[in-house]
Amino acid sequence: MLSIVDLTVRYPTQTAPALESVCLRVEGGERVAVVGPSGGGKTTLFRAVNGSVTVQSGYVALEGEQVGRARGAQLRALRRRIAVIAQMHDLVDRLTVYQNVMAGALGRWSSLHALRFLVSPSKAELGEARSALERVGIPEKLRSRTSDLSGGQRQRVAIARALVQRPSVLLADEPVASLDPVRSEQILALLCGLARERGLALLCSLHQPDLAVRYFDRVVGLRHGRVVFDRPVAQVAPEQLVFAS
Amino acid sequence: MHALTLAWHTFLAFFPPDLSPSYLRYVWLPVLQTIGMASAGMLVALCLGIPLAAYVGTRAPGWQSVVGVLSALRAIPDLTLAILAVVIVGLGPAAGITALAVFYTAMVGKVFAELFLAAPQAPLESLRSTGAPRLAVAIFGLIPLTLADLLTFGSYAFECAMRASVIVGAVGAGGIGTELVGAVSGLDYPRATTLIVILALLVTFVDTLGWFMRKNPRLALVLFPAGLATMLLNPPQVFVLRHALVTFAAMFPPLLDARALAALPVLLWQTLEIAVGGTILALLLAIPLALCAARNVVHAVVVAAVRRVLDISRAVPEIVWGLIFVVTAGIGPLAGALALGIHSAGVLGKLFAEAFENVAAAPVRALEATGAKRLAIVAFGIVPLAIGPLAVHTMFRLEWNVRAATVVGMIGAGGIGEALYNAQQHMHYQSMTAYVVATWLLVVLADVAGERVRRRLGWNNETT
Incomplete structure (x- = not known):
């Protein structure tokens, strides 16, 4: 499904590469946790997968199509299949919840369709937003103002938006970094459940090694831009995970 | 035609x-x-x-x-x-x-x-x-x-x-x-x-x-x-x-005859119409222009060209636009509203463009990540995120335009300004003073109303 081959990314302002010769393969339905210290390259890896950073060598391919080579409409078409969930600061506060949720559909809508939706959403569109919100557990928030939501609810709206996008890959960049332990577990359970039921390749960066072991199939350690280990949860020794926290 | x-x-x-x-x-x-x-x-x-x-x-x-x-x-x-x-x-x-x-x-x-x-x-x-x-x-x-x-x-x-x-x-x-x-x-x-x-x-x-x-x-x-x-x-x-x-003595006390007094509300209303019409026109022009003048929306070449246009419409004062429109569109409030509209479009266009450029980056990046097209990102992200500053700038402009509308009247755009100018031309100094007082009251009222609205909406900490 998603293959990352010999990927090297270097930022112009830094001497050390942000990612160096990273190789990774994630299949549909597989749930992979990426752990490692801050600045280890997790965010850069996600940005490279999403095609929003210039790659020096190697490539990212989604079902055989290279993300780094794509431009314009082709890049947009690829991005549509890769949903990104960031830390909850990426919703548009002035819009309603259903508008934020349906923003996930912008990749397949024409510009005119997008404008028409803002003015008068159709019944079918509202229905799609409602069922996405039902899946993440907050259907009652359909028409709320996004700025009135709590942190955990915002995270759920971001996940609902990703669902509406109908992706084949789900990238979650530290989705639980600013949530309390109970909410963190709820969100991870939700993400992993979705990955299994829809056959998505889930790539999720985390700071908490215990959560990585409990919820995911595989754990990848990133440090100084390199993959330092990559193995199924059953084979991960606890001491390997200590540095991640 | x-x-x-x-x-x-x-x-x-x-x-x-x-x-x-x-x-x-x-x-x-x-x-x-x-x-x-x-x-x-x-x-x-x-x-x-x-x-x-x-x-x-x-x-x-x-x-x-x-x-x-x-x-x-x-x-x-x-x-x-x-x-x-x-x-x-x-x-x-x-x-x-x-x-x-x-x-x-x-x-x-x-x-x-x-x-x-x-x-x-x-x-x-x-x-x-x-x-x-x-x-x-x-x-x-x-x-x-x-x-x-x-x-x-x-x-x-x-x-x-x-x-x-x-x-x-x-x-x-x-x-x-x-x-x-x-x-x-x-x-x-x-x-x-x-x-x-x-x-x-x-x-x-x-x-x-x-x-x-x-x-x-x-x-x-x-x-x-x-x-x-x-x-x-x-x-x-x-x-x-x-x-x-x-001369000064001849200006007091302020006095309007019965007919002029009856016409006064109409004149004030006309001045307000010029101000509101001009502001609405400016708003309609400024939003698309500002989007074309924001570096995070369109290409830098377009930005440079549109910013020049905004600079020109801003550099020419309302009163001069007024002179041009009085000649081309005819004497009356329409010329006044056009004059305020074009000048304010230049001012608002620049401020709006800055507001668009200053929106939070994270939500816009999230929209880009869905594969959305440029126009959809503008409609779902950049515009809603900038609504606050846009409203503040427009309110300030409306307040300013009430003042400006009393002024463009003097060159034939109607309203209280025209009456004031005519009174001066005919040396009706007492009615002239009355019009000055009316103008002053209108401007003070607009300022006070604007202040109230801003305070109620909690906008006072934002400045233009």
């Missing part, structure tokens, strides 16, 4: 501009007059405004009423003051200097007073405890404590005065403004175009000068020779004190 053809032909008559050497030699004098009027007005304003501000700043007896008088004076539009000045000191630069002096004394006095009142009190207290008199407290305490702010605001005020100096000319107070009105009413459109180009250049020059002045406030010292020279060269024409007093 016929009206449109006519407007188009009139528009074409403005080209090409008259660039003959003899005319260019001739316009030098009005240009110098305009610069001189601003310098002289500002010089007087500083000489009167600083002592007044210091009086308030040292909290001398009755300082609150001084603040009240200064705020009240400030609410009279500059062109209205210019009309009064023309009546009292006669046509020509002397009237312009007088109007600018009064307007900017109020502005400098009020703002400097606020700066003085906000100065740290401890050093002033220790000065006072030595038994120093008020003057000494002001000279050794207030002014040194606030010097940086004083210089910054002073150079900004000079910049505004230069712009206003062009505008006050429109009612016969001398300089390039008077020439422009003369050219338009004499149907000499090619010369009007020349003057408008010169004016745009002058405003751009003043913008640059203002920027340098804020960096190096000592440049403001050129005010003294320039201002003094202008005052000496342009003594008031009819400034026999007795005449001035008689």
